[in-house]
Amino acid sequence: MQRNMMMKILYYDCFSGISGDMNLGAMLDLGVDPAYLLGELKKVNIDDSYEIRISREKRRGIEGTRFEVLLQTHDHSHQHRTYSDIARLLEESGVSARAKNTGLNIFRKVAEAEAKVHGCDVEEVHFHEVGALDSIVDIVGAAVCLDYLQVDRVLSSPVEIGGGFVRCTHGILPVPAPATVEILRGIPLKSGAVAFETTTPTGAAILAATVDSFTDKLNFTPVKIGYGVGQRDTEIPNVLRIYLGESGEGESDPDVAEQDAWVLECNIDDMNPELYDAVMDRLFEKGALDVTLTPILMKKSRPAVTLSVICDQERKKEMEEILWLHTSTFGLRAYRISKVMLxxxxxxxxxxxxxxxxxxxxxxxxxxxxxxxxxxxxxxxxxxxxxxxxxxxxxxxxxxx
Missing domain, CATH: 3.10.20.300 (mk0293 like domain)
Structure with missing residues (x-):
């Protein structure tokens, strides 16, 4: 008899955003051995003195784990490191190859975003907040924890980014800050739950580098749940919730893949039918997954066509632009779907x-x-x-x- 194989799932529930310290708090709350995490962090040769404090705290009645990096000597807040410096630190460290690769991918996400925002090459990027010691600990720690858990798939909810303004090295910036929103490109977002930054560049990069799919659907069985406590005590619980779960045989079948996609639709009753062929070609050229035309009857029994487009999140804006510029429609419908493919x-x-x-x-x-x-x-x-x-x-x- 063939044994029913279970897939191990990690799910980020970012209803209050995500930061590097909240992530590590939730990972420890979930069951990562603190001694193991601290031991692995010591393998990274950082020439700075710091202390890690792990405690239990509550936010709006929810108890979780608080993870803090306490700097013991001089002010590190404006210490600069390049992406090459950080890559060398990780490559020369004693952490596992998988943790090294994950950590480098997370830092790479931040470096690419900073390079685009500031108009320079990735290797020339000088990290400020994200290059500081506490963020290096947060990112390397995230990689170490994922390696420890050995999950098969990482999922996340849409990400709450907050609102208002944030003060950083470059001054006062709108939330999300330019680098943060660049990291979050292609990721479904929510905003406005509170009037401050709920998702930091470090938190955004952890998601962008490690999450396989973003979805509101929890199609797995939760086994453990961890809460990572943030710094603030706000109107909503300032915690990150992470589920560790299992999915059964149907979900774990490697021959079936599920991904989120978008459907864009418009009803058209006043366009030359000869133009549809060119519109469809243009949509497919720009990456549409499928394009269909459905005959319908509109008000006053007018014959019309529903033009439907299926696309990935990152292609959604391009598809909308084609429909605005190359059809006669004045409006669109857009809704998220789940694609299941063999x-x-x-x-x-x-x-x-x-x-x-x-x-x-x-x-x-x-x-x-x-x-x-x-x-x-x-x-x-x-x-x-x-x-x-x-x-x-x-x-x-x-x-x-």
Missing amino acids: KRDFSTVETKYGPVTMKQAYFKGKRIKSKPEYEDCKRLAGEKGVSILEILDFLSSGKCR
Whole structure:
């Protein structure tokens, strides 16, 4: 009998945002061994004196773990380090290869955002707050904790960013600060729960570098729940909640992938039908996952068409721009969906008409369906002077090599 394999899931519930210290507090609250974390952090050769304090605190009645980095000597708040300096610190440290790679990816997210905001190369970026000792501890600690937990998949809710303004090295900036919002590009956000910054650059980078998918759906069984306590005591509980859970056989099937996507729709009753072909081509060229036209009847029984586009979060704005500029619509509907897809691969078969690409789909380790790429069949039909149906019949006959 085949054993039911369980997938280990880590889920960030960012209803009050996320910061580096809140993340480590929640990880410890979840069950990461404090002695292990502190021991791994000592393997990073930072020429500074600091102390870590771990305590239990409450925010709005919710008790959790507070993680603090206390600087013991001079003021570190304006200490600058480059991305190369930090990369060297991690590469020369004794933490595991997986933790090193995760930590470098997190810092890279911050470096790329800072480079874009300030108009310089990544290697030239001088970190300020994020390069300070406490943030190095937060980021390396996040990588160490993820390595300790050995989860199979990391998920997150949409991220609360707060509101108002924040004071930093460059002065007073709107929330989210430019570097933070650059890190959060493509990530679903919420705002306005409180009038201050709830998600820091460090917290944003941890999510951007480690989360596989952002969703409000909890399709797993929670096993442990941890709360990381933030610095402020505010109108909402200033805590980060993290779930450690398991998903069953259906969820853990490696041949089935689920991802969030967007549907954009508009109803059109006043556009030349000949223009739809060009609009669809443009949408696909810019990365649309699917485009469909559905005939409908509008008010006063006017015949019309619903133009529907499925796309990833990062392509949403581009799709909207095409619909504004290349159709006659004055309005759009947009809503989030979940796409579930079978694992697929491609192979080439030789036919008497020429090579045809075949797409195969898999489920529970078995190939369950196969189909030829239509464009290949269409091209060969034109070249050989035969019908597409003739090529499809030949493919289904089993005579291909």
